[in-house]
Every structure is written in structure tokens, then in C-alpha cells.
Amino acid sequence: MTAPAKKPSAQEGLFWKTKTLEQMSGPEWESLCDGCARCCLEKLEDEDSGKIYFTHVSCRLLDAGLCGCKDYANRSDQVPDCVRLDPANVRTLNWLPPSCAYKLVAEGRDLYWWHPLISGDPNTVHEAGVSVRGRVQGTELDVNDEHLEQHIVQWPGLLPKRARLKKRPA
Template sequence: MGALKDTGPDGEAFWEKPLAELTDEQWEALCDGCGQCCTHKLEDADTGEIYPTNVSCKLLDVTTARCTNYAHRKAFVPDCLQLTRETAGDLPWLPDTCAYRLRAHGKPLPEWHYLISGDRGAVHRAGVSVAGKVISEDEAGPIEAHVQIDGYVLMDAPGDDDDGDFFL
């Protein structure tokens, strides 16, 4: 692949173009490196509500929020979802700050995005990144113990002797 060009012949920044017009290289460059899409979520089977956890995919470097084997991730994590131009605006678990989601809805990138700021570390300083805030699935234990719901405290089930059942 050639060098990524920030602007086209018309002077327009590639990240301001509709997603359908981006090259594959430009598409990949939209990622802000926050790592939020690489954290596990739980879905309520009755309501469809999605609850975040602080558990990351085993391939996510929890200190940098970057995938340790992005090019071959599907070989190690077969259920890793491939974000596409068609799905970027429709996935409810993508954070509101996600560049793919923002651009799918025609919104501009935030000031901290590295394509705007020129600084890859800005995502971390803005508090958007999961770096240093998550635990790998290899170390987490029962994922239910890591669900993050404001106002709720996880408790062991009544009469439980740590069999992995939890109540919210």
C-alpha cells in the first residue's frame, strides 16, 4: 500500500468524506485507537439492552488499547466482529465517540482524534480510551462479575458458595 494521503485532489480531508468513498487504507485510519469496541458486552435477553464490562478481548493490550495481532485476529478470535462501512452506523454497542459511528452519521471527528490533533495519545488523555481501565478475558474470571451498570452493585446469589451465579 502507498502512503496515506490526508487530503484528496480537491483538498478535502479524507475523514470528512462519506464512508463509501474511503479506500480500505483510509477506512482503517479512521480508528481512533480507544479499544472500546474490543471490550465484552452483555445483552439482556429480554430487553436487548447492552451492558458494558471492563473485560477486554484477549488480544487487546490493556495498557495501550491496541490489538496485539490485528492482521490475524480472526484466527485467534473467530467471533471478532468485522466493522464495515455498512454496519458502522447501526451497531448499538459502538460508543458515541467512535469515529466510524460519527462519520456514518455525517458528524465530524472530535478534536482529540489523532487525525485532527496529530497526536495518537490524545484519545487517552481525553478519557475515551480503555487503556489502563480494563482486564483481559484471560484473567477476568466470570464476565458477570465485571458488568458496569450505574447504580447497581454486584452481589453473590443468596446461599451461594462462589459458584459463579450473580444477581444485580
């Protein structure tokens, strides 16, 4: 018995379905970012297991209300350990959130309804509860590294129920 044929994606023909990550132009690549800012949260890694723990503490350059970097062009100069995503590392980084469009596209999956490229609205990432807006409890300047364990949270590694819906709720 063979598996039923996979239903064609409504996103077929769109640039993230027709190009590899490596083939995308700079603006196409940048537009894949949904603006959730989960990647801008401080993370801890268990040295024994490799497990990643998110915190609700952000990078000092994150504008937590806008969910954007205050100095995107110079972020690597100001924050030397800032990881610039590229086609190679999005396939291997184990701390990207499950909703990350770079990760989804690398895996050949569709973008969620709330992604601005699908909804046409940059606010749907907030509406769906995916962004860090209203959840950041300080920056790396406010919380010493030795206290980060006290700020571990689960939500950045999870996808909210309304974000998993097939389409925007009415």
C-alpha cells in the first residue's frame, strides 16, 4: 500500500519554494525573517547534553517592543557573539525556534499563516503570539550571566496554539 499523495502547497511558485536559500537575493533572504525576535533571546546550553534553554532575557540591542535590532547593520561589531544567519548555519543551529522561517524553508516546509510574507501584515507575528513582544524581562546588561538560569522559560521553544492554525482566526 502506498501513502496518499501529498496535497500541493498553496505556496508553490513563491520564491521560497522555487529557490534554495543560497539562490535568494539579499532582500528575499531578509524578508524570510518574521520579526519574532526569539533568536535575540539569551540562551544557555547544557554542556553535558547539549540541550538549549531559552531565557526571557534579550540581547542588549533588541528593541523588545518593536522586536527588532536597534543597530542591525552594525550588530556584529557591537555584539561579537551575535550569530548572523546564513544558508549553511540555519541548517545546523539547534537553537532556532520551531517557527523560524529560515529553518522551515531549509526543511522544505510552508510558512505559517502569520508570517508577513503570507499575511501581508507585519503585525500578525505578534497577533499569533509568536514574537517576544511583552515577554522580555530585561537585557543582558540587566542580568548577570551567573543569574541567567533563574530566567529560563519554555515558551520560545514552543509554538502557540493560535500560531499552529491553518489560517488566520476570524
